[in-house]
Each structure stands twice: as C-alpha cells, then as structure tokens.
Amino acid sequence: MKRREFLKLTAVVSGSLLIGVQWSCASDNMTESDQRLNAWVQIQADNQITFIIDRAEMGQGVLTALTMLLAEELEIEPKQVKTEFAPVADVYKNPALHSQVTGGSTSIAMAWQPLREAGAKARELLLLAAAKTWQIEKSQCYVKDTKVWRKDNQQFLTYGELVDVARQLSPPKKVRLKPASQYRFIGKAIPRLETADKVEGNAEFGIDVSLPDLLVAVVIHPPVFGSQVESFDASKAKQKAGVVDIIEIPQGIAVVAQSYWQAEQASQLLEIQWKTVDLDSLDSTIIQQNQAELVKQTGRLIHQQGQTAQALIDKADARQTLSVTYQTPYLAHATMEPINCTAWVTEHQCSIWVPSQAPEWNKSTAKEITGLSEEQITVHTTFLGGGFGRRVCPDEIAEAVTISKRLKKPIKVLWPREQDIQHDYYRPATYHQLKASFDANKQQVKAWQHKFVCPSILSWMLPHLVQSESPSWLPETIKDLSGKIAHGVFTKWLVDDTSVEGTNIPYAIPNQTVEYIYYDPGIPVGFWRSVGHSQNAFVVEGFIDEIANQLNQDSYLFRRKLLQDHGQALAVLDRVAEMSQWHQNSNHPSRFLGIAQHYSFGSYVAQVAEVSIHQQSIQVEKVYCVIDCGQVVNPAIVKAQMQSAIVFGLTAALTGEITIEQGRVTQHHFDDYQLLRINQMPEVMVDIIPSENAPSGVGEPATPPIAPAVANAVYQATKQRLRSLPLRLT
Amino acid sequence: MKNQTYTSHLVFLLKVKIMVRKTIEFNLNQQAQSLTVDPAMPLLWAIRELIGLTGTKFGCGKGLCGACTVHLNGMAIRACITPIEVVANQEITTIEGIQSEHPVKQAWKEQDVPQCGYCQPGQIMSAVALLKQNPKADLNQIKSGMAGNLCRCGTYQAILQAILQAQAMQATQFAQVKGNNHEA
Ligand code: FES
Ligand code: FES
Numbered sequence: 048m049k050r051r052e053f054l055k056l057t058a059v060v061s062g063s064l065l066i067g068v069q070w071s072c073a074s075d076n077m078t079e080s081d082q083r084l085n086a087w088v089q090i091q092a093d094n095q096i097t098f099i100i101d102r103a104e105m106g107q108g109v110l111t112a113l114t115m116l117l118a119e120e121l122e123i124e125p126k127q128v129k130t131e132f133a134p135v136a137d138v139y140k141n142p143a144l145h146s147q148v149t150g151g152s153t154s155i156a157m158a159w160q161p162l163r164e165a166g167a168k169a170r171e172l173l174l175l176a177a178a179k180t181w182q183i184e185k186s187q188c189y190v191k192d193t194k195v196w197r198k199d200n201q202q203f204l205t206y207g208e209l210v211d212v213a214r215q216l217s218p219p220k221k222v223r224l225k226p227a228s229q230y231r232f233i234g235k236a237i238p239r240l241e242t243a244d245k246v247e248g249n250a251e252f253g254i255d256v257s258l259p260d261l262l263v264a265v266v267i268h269p270p271v272f273g274s275q276v277e278s279f280d281a282s283k284a285k286q287k288a289g290v291v292d293i294i295e296i297p298q299g300i301a302v303v304a305q306s307y308w309q310a311e312q313a314s315q316l317l318e319i320q321w322k323t324v325d326l327d328s329l330d331s332t333i334i335q336q337n338q339a340e341l342v343k344q345t346g347r348l349i350h351q352q353g354q355t356a357q358a359l360i361d362k363a364d365a366r367q368t369l370s371v372t373y374q375t376p377y378l379a380h381a382t383m384e385p386i387n388c389t390a391w392v393t394e395h396q397c398s399i400w401v402p403s404q405a406p407e408w409n410k411s412t413a414k415e416i417t418g419l420s421e422e423q424i425t426v427h428t429t430f431l432g433g434g435f436g437r438r439v440c441p442d443e444i445a446e447a448v449t450i451s452k453r454l455k456k457p458i459k460v461l462w463p464r465e466q467d468i469q470h471d472y473y474r475p476a477t478y479h480q481l482k483a484s485f486d487a488n489k490q491q492v493k494a495w496q497h498k499f500v501c502p503s504i505l506s507w508m509l510p511h512l513v514q515s516e517s518p519s520w521l522p523e524t525i526k527d528l529s530g531k532i533a534h535g536v537f538t539k540w541l542v543d544d545t546s547v548e549g550t551n552i553p554y555a556i557p558n559q560t561v562e563y564i565y566y567d568p569g570i571p572v573g574f575w576r577s578v579g580h581s582q583n584a585f586v587v588e589g590f591i592d593e594i595a596n597q598l599n600q601d602s603y604l605f606r607r608k609l610l611q612d613h614g615q616a617l618a619v620l621d622r623v624a625e626m627s628q629w630h631q632n633s634n635h636p637s638r639f640l641g642i643a644q645h646y647s648f649g650s651y652v653a654q655v656a657e658v659s660i661h662q663q664s665i666q667v668e669k670v671y672c673v674i675d676c677g678q679v680v681n682p683a684i685v686k687a688q689m690q691s692a693i694v695f696g697l698t699a700a701l702t703g704e705i706t707i708e709q710g711r712v713t714q715h716h717f718d719d720y721q722l723l724r725i726n727q728m729p730e731v732m733v734d735i736i737p738s739e740n741a742p743s744g745v746g747e748p749a750t751p752p753i754a755p756a757v758a759n760a761v762y763q764a765t766k767q768r769l770r771s772l773p774l775r776l777t
Numbered sequence: 778m779k780n781q782t783y784t785s786h787l788v789f790l791l792k793v794k795i796m797v798r799k800t801i802e803f804n805l806n807q808q809a810q811s812l813t814v815d816p817a818m819p820l821l822w823a824i825r826e827l828i829g830l831t832g833t834k835f836g837c838g839k840g841l842c843g844a845c846t847v848h849l850n851g852m853a854i855r856a857c858i859t860p861i862e863v864v865a866n867q868e869i870t871t872i873e874g875i876q877s878e879h880p881v882k883q884a885w886k887e888q889d890v891p892q893c894g895y896c897q898p899g900q901i902m903s904a905v906a907l908l909k910q911n912p913k914a915d916l917n918q919i920k921s922g923m924a925g926n927l928c929r930c931g932t933y934q935a936i937l938q939a940i941l942q943a944q945a946m947q948a949t950q951f952a953q954v955k956g957n958n959h960e961a
Contacts, residue, residue, distance in 0.1 A: 106893030106930045238889050245894030246885045248832020248872035252895060255831035263826075288798075288815060308822040311838070383836055383844060383895040383929045432834075432895030433929050464837045683889060687935070691892055694931025717841035717927065726920040728933040 063091040064210040066169045087138070087165060088117065094193055094207030096121075097129045101139035102158075103149040103404045104132075104241065105434035106691070107746040108684035111239045113158055115232045115680055120166030120224065122190040123206075125237055132428040135410045147407035148439060150574060152648035152744025155680055159742050167222040176213035177204050227678070227739065236683035241430070253402035253429045256389045258457040262291055264450050265310040266460060268299040268470045269321050271710035272569055276300060277320040287313035296449045298442065303454060307461050314463075326569050326710035331476075334568045334707065335374070338478030338500040342372070346498050346562030349542055350551050353558035356482070356496035363484040363493070369597055370482045373589060374771035375582040377705035378474035378575055379467070379712075379720060384432020386467050390447035391457035392417055397424045397448065402431035405439040412441040416448045435695070436574030439508070440472050468720050469712040472508075472573025473705055475546070477501040477582050481590045483556075489598050492609075494558040497550055497587065502567035503543035504574060545574070549583035549647060549751065553616055554591060554609035570707060576695050577747040580647040584751030585700075585758070585772060588643040592759045593768060602642050602759060603629050610644075618736055619653040619673040620644050626734060627655035627671040638668060641760025643752040648744025650676040651736075654693070656756035657729075660764050663776045667697060667729040667757055672749055674733070677740035685745050689733045692749035698723045700754035702773050803864045805830070806874030816862035820854075821845045823861045824871060832872035832898045836927065843926030846899040846906075847871045853906035855925075872898035880950065881905045884943035892930035900926045904940050912947060 066088040089097040098117055104110040110130055118125040133139045133147075140146055143153040170190055177195035178185040187198050194203040227234070244250040269275060279300055281293040289309030293302050300317055304310035360368055389400040390413070397417050403409055406426045413424050431438055447460040462470075479499040483492055542563055550561050575581060595605035603624045610617045623642065624630075632640055637659050644653035657669040672689045679685055702721040706713045714720040758769050767776060799816040802809065805828065812827055819838075824830050824847070836844030838857045845856040848870040849863075875882060881904050891897045900923070907914060907922040914922060919940050928936070 104893075106891075108892070238886075239891070241894070242886055242889050242891055243877075245891035245897050246882050246901065247877060248898045250894050251831075252834075254835065257829065257831070306818075306822055306826045307835070308818055308826075381929060383834075383842070383893065383927065385835065431893060433893045435929075461835075464839070687889075687892060687932070690934050691931040694933065695929070716839060717837055718839075722927050722929060723931070723933075724924045724927065725933040725936065726924045728920075728931075728937075731934055 063089055064214050065089050066165060088121075088169060090169070090206050090210055092207045092210055094205040095129060096123060096127065096193065096206065097131060099133045099139075100130050101133040101147065102141070102154045103402075103406075103428060103431050103434060103438070105149070105402075105404065105431035105438070107154075107688060108239055108681065109149070109154045110241055111237060112155055112680045112684060113162060114240060115237055116155075116158055116162040117166045119230060119232050120163045121170050123193045125232060126240060127193065128240075130240065133406075135406045135426050140407070146405070148405045149434070150404055150436060150439060152650075152747045155742045156649065156744065163224050164222060167224055168218045171222055172213050172216060172218045173206055173209050175216050175219075176209040179216070180204065180209070180212055233680055234678070234682065237681055239684070250430050252384050252432045253387045253389065253400060254384055254432070254461060256400040256429065256459065258389065258391065261389070261457045261459055262303050262305065262454070263307045263310050264301045264303045264446070264458050264460045265307070265314045265463060266296070266299050266301045266446050266466070267314050267317060267319065268466060270469070271321065271324055271326050272571060273326050274321045274324045274710075277322045279320065280318040283318070284313040284316040287316065289313075292454060293317070294450065294453060296446060296453075298446050298449075301446065301450050301460075303450060303458065311463055324710070329568060329710045330708055331376075331706040334476060335478065337568070338374075338476075338566060339372070341500045341564050341566050342478055342480045342498055344564055346564040347542055348560070349547050349563050350559060350561035354494075356484075356494035356558050356560040359494040359558055360482045360484045360496060364487075367487065367489070368482060368484045369593060370480070371590065371593065371768075371770060373479040373481065373586040375474075375477045375585060376703070376772060377476045377570060377572075377707070378699055378703045379471040379705050379714070380433075380435045380437035380575060381468065381717075381720060381722060382431075382433030382435060382437055385464055386437075386443045386462040387460060388443040388447040389457065389459040390444070390451040392448060392452040393455070395419070395423055398427070399425065399444060399448065400427045400429060401444055402429050403438050403444070404431070404434045404436075405441070408439065409441050409444040412444050413448045416445060417452055435576040436578065437471065440573060442470075464717070465715045468705075468714050468716060471705075472571045474575035474581060475502045475504065475572040476570070479586045481586065483590070483594050485594075485598060492556045492594055492598070494560075495552065495554075495556045496560045497590075498562040498564065499550070499586070500564045500566045501546040501579075502570075502572050503565060504545045504572050504578070505543045506567070507572050508574075545579045547579060547583075549580040549645065550587065552587050552591070553613045553646065554606070555612065556609065576692065577647060577750040580645065580747070580751040581696070581699065581754075582772075584643065584645040584647075585754040588645060588752065588755030589758050589768075589770065592641070592643075592755070592762070596762070606642070606644065615651045615675050615736075616644055616646060616653075619651045619675050622734055622736065623653040623655050623671050623673040626673065626732060627657070627669075629655065632657070639760045639764035641756045641758065641763060643755040643759060645748070645751040647748045647751055650674055650743045650745065650748040652748045652752050654749070654752040654756045656753065656760045658757060658760040658764060660761070660776070665701060665757065665761055665774060665776065666727070667701075670729050670731045670753065670756070672731060672733045673736065674745075674749065675736040675738055676745050676748070677738050677742045679735055679738075680742060682735055685735055686733045688745045689749045690731045692747060693731055693753050694723050694728065696750040696753035697727075697729075697757070699772060700757045700774055701727070704773050799862065801861050801865045803866060804868045806870055807868075812861065814861060817860045819857050820847070820859045820861050820864055820869070821856035824856060824869075830871055830873055834895055834898055836896070836899070841927075842896070842899075843903060844896050844899040846902040846926065848902060848906055851906065851909060853903050870902075872902060875901065875905055879905065880943040880946035881908065881939070884939040884946060888935050888939040888942060890932050890935040890939050892932050896926060896928045896930070897932075900928065900932075900936055904936070904943065908940070908944060908947060912944065912951075914944070916941075
C-alpha cells in the first residue's frame with residue numbers, strides 16, 4: 048500500500064486553504080485543477096470548513112464518523128463542518144480495495160490514522176500561522192472551537208483569518224495525535240450529521256436528481272439470464288402518452304418518456320421476442336441436484352490441519368460420526384431506493400449522478416461507452432437509499448449513459464421494483480456437506496470435514512470492472528487476474544476468497560479439512576452484506592451446535608471449551624451468555640435460546656437469539672449481540688449497525704429466497720420476496736467490548752451469526768435441525 | 778427547473794393524439810395546485826415529477842412498502858396507487874408539509890432514527906397519522922399501524938422508540954394546552 052502524505056497545498060480558491068493528500072510518488076507541480084481534486088479539507092476565509100467525504104453514505108453512518116475523526120484533531124464541532132461527497136480521483140481510493148469503492152466494512156479502519164493526522168497537521172499549521180502573526184512562540188497558543196487563542200491575553204484569530212498566513216508555511220512532517228483520554232468526540236454518541244435532512248425529506252438521493260428537460264427511462268431486461276432481444280414491436284407502447292422514444296440497447300429495451308409512470312406503463316405494452324438460451328431450462332431443483340452430485344467429488348483443498356478428516360471419519364464407527372448437508376438460497380439485495388442513474392452526455396461532456404458505492408468504476412464504464420476522456424466525465428455521488436453491496440455494479444450507469452448518448456438528452460434510468468428483484472447480482476446459492484467424528488466416549492470431536500459447492504462472485508464482477516482498454520485504476524493483481532478470467536481461472540487455479548471466507552473455523556478440533564467445489568449455474572452473483580460469511584457462518588455455527596448436541600454438551604460451554612486460544616472470540620461469547628442469562632433462561636418453558644459467534648471484517652460478534660414457536664411459525668423475540676470492533680468512533684452508530692445487520696440477516700433467516708424457474712427469477716416484488724417488518728422485529732440488545740485496538744468492521748459483521756443463532760434456538764424449541772435457509776418448520 | 782419540466786410536459790401533452798387529460802385541483806401542503814394530467818396518473822408521480830417535491834419516495838409502486846406514504850385529509854395513503862383524480866379538491870400533505878417542530882419529527886431527530894433515510898419520510902407520515910388517529914396507541918397497535926412501512930436498513934427499534942417519545946411529547950403538549958385553557 049502506498050503511503051499517503053497530507054500536506055498543505057497552495058491556495059487556489061482565493062482566500063481559502065486546501066488541505067490535500069498527495070501520493071508520495073506524485074509530482075510536486077500539481078495544476079490548479081489537480082489541487083482542487085486532491086482537496087480533502089477546505090478552510091475558507093469566512094471560517095467555513097468543508098470536508099470531502101470519499102465514501103458513500105448508504106446508512107452506515109460514514110459521513111458522521113469520518114467527520115468526527117477529522118474534527119477531533121482539528122478541534123471543531125462535527126456539526127460545524129460542511130460535507131460534500133467526493134468526485135472521482137486517485138486520492139479518494141480505498142487503500143483496502145485499491146479503488147474508490149465503499150465496501151468490505153473498511154471505511155473507518157482505513158481512515159482512522161490518515162484522517163486524524165490530516166486534522167492534526169492542519170491544526171498545527173494554523174497554530175504556526177497564529178504564532179507568526181502574533182510574533183510569539185507556538186507554545187503560547189492553543190486551539191479551541193475553530194479559533195487559535197493566545198494564552199496570555201485571550202485574544203483569538205479564527206481559522207479563516209489565519210488562512211492567508213498559513214498557506215505560506217510548511218505543514219509539520221510529524222504530529223502527535225491525541226491520547227484517547229483527551230478525545231472530545233471519538234467514542235461519543237454524536238448525533239448523525241444528516242439526520243435533520245433525512246427527517247425533513249431534504250436529503251438528495253439519486254432518484255431525486257432533477258435537471259431541465261430530464262427524461263425518464265425504464266429498461267426491460269431479458270427475463271432469462273444471458274438472453275438478448277431477438278425482435279420487438281413497440282407500436283402499442285409508442286401510442287402511450289408521454290413516450291418519447293423506445294430503443295434497443297445492449298441491456299434490453301429502453302422506454303423513454305416524460306415521466307417514470309408513463310415509461311413504466313408503456314413498457315408493459317412492449318412485445319418482445321427474446322433469444323433462446325441454454326439457461327431457458329434451468330430450475331432451482333436442477334441447481335440443487337447438480338450441487339448435491341458435485342459435493343461428492345473431491346474439491347480444492349483450502350484448509351487442512353492435522354490428518355485428513357475424511358480418512359478418520361471413514362474409519363470411525365458410524366455411532367461416532369455425524370454427516371449432514373446444509374443449503375443456502377440465492378438472495379436479492381432489495382435496497383429501498385430502486386436502482387437508478389441520471390446521465391447527461393453531450394459531445395464533450397458526460398455528467399453522471401448516481402447513488403453508487405463505486406464511483407470510480409462508473410467513470411470507467413462511462414469512458415468506455417462515450418469514448419470521452421476521464422477529464423470530460425464527472426461523477427456526482429448522492430446519498431444512497433441502501434447499498435449492501437448491490438451498488439457496486441454499474442449496469443444502470445451503462446444504461447443511462449448509453450441512452451443519453453443516443454438521444455442527446457439528460458436521462459434518468461429508474462428500475463421498477465420487479466426489475467430490481469429479477470435482475471440483481473444475488474448472494475450465491477450454496478450447498479455444503481459436513482462430517483465430524485468423535486472419540487468412543489463421545490467426549491471430544493476428532494475430525495471436522497466441510498466440503499461445499501459455490502460459484503465465484505469475483506468472476507462475475509471482473510468483466511464489469513475490466514473495460515476494453517486496461518484502465519489505469521485497475522490494481523495490478525486484478526489486471527493480472529482479469530486476463531486469466533477467460534480461461535476459467537476461478538474454476539481451475541484460484542479460489543475466490545468471497546466463496547470461502549468464514550469456513551476456517553476457530554474451534555480447537557485436531558483434524559480439519561475444508562474443500563471447495565466451484566459450480567456456477569449462470570445466475571449472476573454479487574457482494575451481499577457480509578458476502579461469503581453470511582452463508583458460511585450459518586453452516587459452521589449450525590454444525591458446531593449439532594456436534595455439541597450429539598455430545599450432550601451445552602452449546603455455549605462447548606464452544607467456550609474449543610475457543611480457549613481465541614481470547615477475543617471468547618470474550619464476546621462470555622459477554623453474550625451473561626447478557627442473555629444463558630443458563631437461567633435455558634429452562635424457560637416457551638422461550639428458547641440459540642447461540643452463535645463469528646469473526647469477520649476484523650471484528651468478533653456473538654449473538655443469542657430468543658425464539659418462540661407459534662403455530663409452526665418462528666418468532667424471534669429478542670436478540671442479544673456483543674461486538675468487539677476495536678476502538679469505537681461512535682457507539683450509537685455501532686449499535687444502529689448491529690440492529691441493522693441483524694434485521695438484514697433475519698430477513699434471510701426467516702423469509703429470504705430467490706428461486707429460479709426456466710432460467711428466470713420466480714419472485715417479483717415485496718409480496719413474494721418479503722422483508723422483515725416492524726411487527727416481526729425482535730428487541731435487540733447490544734453491548735460493545737471496550738478496546739484500544741485500531742477500529743475494525745462494523746457494517747457487516749453482525750449479519751453472519753443471526754441465522755445460525757435462530758436455527759440453533761429453533762432446535763432447542765422443536766428438536767428440528769433446520770439445515771437450509773430460509774428456516775421452515777415441517 | 779420544476780417549471781421547465783412542467784411546461785415541457787404540458788407542451789408535450791398538447792401534441793399527442795390519443796390522450797385523456799383532465800384538470801385536477803387540490804391542495805398540497807396548504808397550497809392550491811392545478812394539474813392538467815392523465816387522471817390515472819398516480820399521485821406519487823404528480824408530486825415528484827410534475828410538482829417537483831421529492832421528499833415522498835418511490836419504493837415499489839404497488840402499495841407494498843409505504844415509502845410513498847402521504848396524507849389525504851390527514852389519513853395515511855399510499856401515493857403510488859392513488860390515481861390523482863381521487864384527490865381532486867382534497868387536502869394532501871407530504872413530508873415537506875409536516876412542521877419541523879412536530880413531535881414526531883422532533884422525536885425522530887432526537888432518536889437519530891434514519892440510516893440510509895430512504896424509507897423515513899414514509900415512516901414519519903405513517904407515524905403522524907397513526908398518532909393523530911390513536912394518540913394512546915399501545916406498542917402492539919403501533920407495530921401493526923406501522924407494519925406497512927418497510928425499512929431495509931432495519932431502523933425499526935429506533936422507530937418504535939421515536940413514536941413512544943412523540944406520544945409522550947404530544948401528551949404533555951396536550952396537558953399544557955388543557956391546563957392553559959383551564960386557567961383562562
Ligand atoms: S412505493 Fe408506494 S407503497 Fe411502495
Ligand atoms: S433507513 Fe434505509 S430503508 Fe429505512
């Protein structure tokens with residue numbers, strides 16, 4: 048990873064100071080526009096401080112948390128800072144993902160050090176400027192509330208007033224960051240900065256973007272994945288009032304109208320013949336049959352410890368083994384804000400407004416379609432009405448840019464909900480075989496074998512990201528890979544980490560084997576909140592629970608015994624057992640507890656679900672959740688993310704399922720793809736383990752443990768072991 | 778900008794051959810509106826695209842998610858499935874028409890409810906109508922009253938807390954008003 052240096056840049060906007068970042072390899076002679084692009088913090092003469100937010104705000108609270116990091120060292124109230132979402136530029140790349148993408152629960156971990164340093168260097172620079180102005184020692188000055196004060200006579204200068212002097216000085220190379228004991232904001236439940244706008248209905252989402260003479264396009268995609276338009280008749284649709292044009296684009300048929308409703312109504316009158324493709328005959332049952340066959344094969348070895356588990360299990364007496372299969376279905380993201388993008392392509396310019404997690408990838412998509420240079424393309428990121436991994440894919444950007452280019456008009460592409468449910472990049476459907484063997488006295492687990500069948504998300508993502516000419520933003524490793532994709536690299540040589548993450552168990556079982564079998568039926572798959580962890584935690588935390596039951600041991604104590612070398616995992620587990628009064632509650636006549644723990648995105652989470660069963664339906668009454676995510680920047684946001692991730696995971700546990708019939712998705716809408724509603728919401732209790740470690744992930748790690756915690760509780764209630772999602776009692 | 782869109786829309790309407798249109802008058806956030814449109818156009822799109830008020834959101838277009846909730850004479854309705862002709866001469870209120878000081882909006886801010894925020898205008902409109910109809914709603918009544926509003930971010934627990942707080946605030950306000958009247 049290249050090291051980023053924060054430094055002062057010569058002011059380009061008259062009377063203001065820009066604090067930018069510079070890659071250590073970048074040249075010193077930046078042009079004025081480079082400098083603007085590189086700005087992270089702007090201090091104006093009128094003391095207005097603007098902070099560029101380089102991550103997407105999709106509900107996870109990044110706007111507030113990043114501002115807090117800067118404000119802590121710059122000594123300003125977070126709410127005094129004006130924020131803007133960043134354009135696309137190298138400085139805003141996410142070092143963890145090598146491009147300007149929000150994902151992987153990385154935002155705070157990556158910003159923790161550099162942003163505080165930026166704030167501190169800016170502060171020191173302003174102190175120096177004040178000292179110079181007053182002709183006194185820097186040590187005779189201090190900062191407070193966007194002002195530098197003199198210790199001797201309590202005079203002050205605002206940051207804005209110091210801008211002119213400050214920009215002639217060099218910022219310090221090294222700064223001392225505050226010790227935790229002096230934090231004013233970090234660690235406090237500071238209210239979110241954009242709340243008022245969101246409550247008043249003023250926050251601008253992508254769907255709200257408005258331009259003069261803006262037209263709206265609805266794109267009808269091939270119902271069967273991989274199909275294309277054979278022919279179409281738009282004559283009836285064209286009769287509809289408001290329809291401006293109906294055109295074929297690579298993604299399907301676009302109906303362009305004055306208003307969304309007109310476009311959507313007209314789109315229903317289209318008569319389209321789709322090309323027949325192989326997938327026409329694909330059904331979920333076929334996928335499952337194939338998976339069940341494939342799982343019998345020897346897979347790619349991805350983890351081995353001790354002796355080969357298979358051999359031990361084969362040798363063992365049948366009474367000393369356990370062998371089961373687990374399954375998880377495809378899942379859609381269903382962000383509340385439907386997929387949309389606004390684009391305006393002219394001969395020399397392309398402007399894009401989009402709620403996106405990956406503005407950089409959008410820019411390269413636009414570049415490829417328009418043939419314009421990067422300088423001619425501007426991407427404006429709005430608030431995102433949910434992301435969850437869906438909004439890294441550039442489909443809608445390609446559509447809006449293509450249509451705008453063809454019609455020479457500003458175009459907003461807006462997907463009807465049906466198109467979203469039916470044309471997502473789904474969480475993969477997976478199939479797992481698990482085996483374990485025990486000693487003769489059924490006291491100890493000897494071997495653990497996990498084989499699973501799963502497609503590769505990266506192989507679906509890369510073609511999107513790799514544009515015709517090798518784009519500059521593409522990290523070398525990926526460039527390297529992308530060339531190999533065509534040769535089925537993921538089937539033969541490489542293991543996609545997003546398929547296997549979460550299968551390497553922390554439990555002290557002497558012999559372990561984990562194998563992976565690649566199988567891609569052709570249904571698009573993508574990053575879905577917590578990615579591979581979401582299905583793999585369900586499987587391993589379910590199976591470990593089965594083993595505990597087989598050995599007649601308490602689910603919590605059994606895990607505890609096998610986690611002795613994992614202090615942090617143990618700590619969250621112990622705390623959640625204590626919160627949920629695990630031992631006392633285990634005897635309740637109608638409430639049943641299930642426990643699970645999982646490590647992901649650098650954080651440890653343990654959960655206990657309390658369920659009751661009413662007429663064969665599972666009701667989750669309470670969830671206890673404990674996280675260790677290192678130092679906490681904003682505990683209120685962490686707690687909100689725990690609730691959020693639990694609700695997301697509960698939807699998957701209780702109802703979420705995308706099935707395939709004749710190559711197309713069966714579900715259409717919120718009636719057949721149901722999301723958890725408020726009347727199904729359990730009471731969620733969250734505790735955060737105090738820590739001095741650097742911050743780790745928060746947005747995703749609470750999703751993986753909830754499905755197994757509920758399944759384990761259901762077993763306690765019914766003695767039915769549910770091994771496929773969604774959980775359904777028989 | 779809004780006017781431009783609206784004008785070009787009208788210009789367009791004059792040009793087409795087959796076209797039903799009707800002038801619909803109604804009050805939106807206490808301001809008179811008059812739109813000449815296809816009477817079947819859902820209120821949601823009239824508000825968002827013709828009038829240009831975008832606080833009311835589109836989530837499904839089928840009455841399944843509540844993102845488009847507005848008030849028709851104080852009652853919560855789903856604007857995405859309400860043809861505009863239904864609201865002729867009626868009073869419509871959107872999120873922009875609820876005062877910032879309204880206890881529900883106040884409580885929503887104090888509880889810091891929104892995450893992505895997209896569903897929140899609809900949630901707030903449902904909550905305002907619910908508390909108006911049933912100021913003393915108990916927890917179960919609140920839950921069933923709010924069950925039509927989806928939140929993919931899972932802010933439900935905060936929503937419940939905010940509604941309980943708003944209820945308490947309204948009760949105190951009411952008591953104060955009553956107290957004042959008594960004195961008078
Ligand atoms: S958009 Fe109206 S209920 Fe979903
Ligand atoms: S806050 Fe995001 S959908 Fe409710």
